[in-house]
Amino acid sequence: MMQRDSLLTAETFRKSMLKLEAAYREKPLSKETLEVYYERLNYCDDKRFGEEVDRIIDNEQWFPTVKVFLSYLPEPPVVQASLEEMMSR
Secondary structure, eight states, X not given: OOOOOOXXXXXXXXXXXXXXXXXXXXXXXXXXXXXXXXXHHTTSOHHHHHHHHHHHHHHOSSOOOHHHHHHHSOOOOOOOOOHHHHHTO
């Protein structure tokens, strides 16, 4: 999988995940879990991510999986490998 540039700042991600933890969980998420969420969701910009976290809290009964997040966020951009990258495989 190609790596894409991150639009979501670590600070916004951290604050939003703390908000979700406060709304849904008694224990904090592990560092490894947070890394997976950030890796899969970092294509979204700060403003939209914060708005969708609020929508998730308003609409979901349980702590959201990555799949639930993806149903709220815009489609991730398709990242095409360059010809050079494809030929080097």
